[in-house]
Amino acid sequence: MEFSDLEKIRYEKIQRLIAAGISPYPTRANPTHTIQEAIAAFTAGENDPNATPIQATLCGRLRSMRVMGKLIFAHIEDSQARIQLFLRINELGEEKLEQFREYFDLGDFVEAQGIVMRTRTGEISLQVHDFRMLAKAITPLPAAKDEILDGQVIRHATLADPEVRYRQRYADLAVNPDVREVFRTRARIVRALRDFLDSHGFLEVETPILQPIYGGAAARPFITHHNQLKQDLYLRISFELYLKRLLVGMLDRVYEIGRDFRNEGVSFKHNPEFTQLEFYWAYADYQKVMDFTEEMLRYTCIQVLGKPTFTYEGHEIDLSKPWRRLELRQGLIEAVGIDINEHPTSESLEAAMRAKGLNPKPGTPRGKLIDGLLGDFLEPTLIQPTFLYDYPRDISPLAKSKPTDPTTVERFEGFIGGMELCNAFTELNDPFDQEARFLEMGRAYEADDEERHPMDEDYLRAMRYGMPPNGGFGMGIDRLTMLFTDKRTIREVLLFPHLREREED
């Protein structure tokens, strides 16, 4: 271990502690209360003259220290709360008080035993009768000092460099309680979604992450290898094809919450691995799923935030109302002034785009052009909750065509804050159509000189046993968390976002 100057000083303190027979890393802590519990117990009995004083042993991290001769004020903090320690020579004696001054630093985990009281200025504090080191910190926390104003913790010069915050998330979390709150919110989101789906008869399942054939989404996969089987495997890019196999198997409402892996560019809304919710619902269609989505997100928002509204990038978003429902075609007419129905071929659409001053790459398939228009011009305008529905068939190989229009599929995507949040369709359950779509895909890809997308024969075999008509749904949990916590980048809602590897010096 190499130490900085500051660390050397602390290391020497550890050596002196050991020499004095005090363990810097004792095996056990013995708290009687969390800090929050102790404060609550004290507050409850405070105005009762017959109440017995609250004796407590509290554990936490030392976050501030003010030494005033024969008196020390300090704060310790656990994951929920902080409390002031009030150490006097009266209770502790000279030697013990000196021990605190001598060996204890900001960032150390300590245990303090005493009586909960209020100081002269009214702050609830622990009058300390004894204390103990729980774990000595060698590296100082990357924060200078905290101020408490009207109960609000104001951090001065706290860790702010995003690179250090992401690479050393433990330090970020230790020092920035609002970051911890983001991940509590994230956990509540996942729990609320589970509650909702469970209570609507959905079964939570787990399907393979290592897959011999990937599929279900438009993405390049990560490839790995099984040594003994001498077989290449792919990390899944979606759960879709496995979950729909379960519908064949008579599990007619299933969902999975888990990790997807996509070997693509990294951006403020893309991480190579991300958390997805997908559900499949037999005998439902995309209209039912749309209604259900509204209800699910309203429920989740209320469970997580206590109200059906939230603010994202200055916009007040209201989930209590029905979402705007906009046909994709209509949305593009409004946003770009092009009616895609008037342009059934890629050549025609391309020409229309050029007439609007756009410069699409020649030879781009029609669906991809439409997807591009959507992403560039329509998506950023969809701030309030909006469902876009009815998508081109050729970018939706797993969705069922509209009975009235074979070139369009029953699909919708949900948008909030100018960001795609979810994607759903009436699922294709016709094995003949599905095989034809796979073949088209394969041809398109070879023509595009892209990676080959293998046909999933087993999926087709499953479908040949009969798959009930169903509605399917997928949603990025990370993006939902971004919305509910008002964060602009996905990295803020991932505990350990992927960063480029850096050589340690």
Add this chain to the structure above:
RNA sequence: GGGUGCGUAGCUCAAUGGUAGAGCAGUGGCCUUUUAAGCCAUUGGCUGGGAGUUCGAGCCUCCCCGCACUCACCA
């Protein structure tokens, strides 16, 4: 992958091409109700790494590394 910007003490930030600084943290003192406690003193830097221009580089040029923003890619 392209473009733009950034990288200075543990943290947050200063510093016309001319001796690298402040606050907090740290260290040594004083201090029995403080709360960014206060007062006195004090340590701390290969200015991300390397090369160049210059009498002289934190600052100008080039290369490399990382991060941020952005564009492209992402059936």
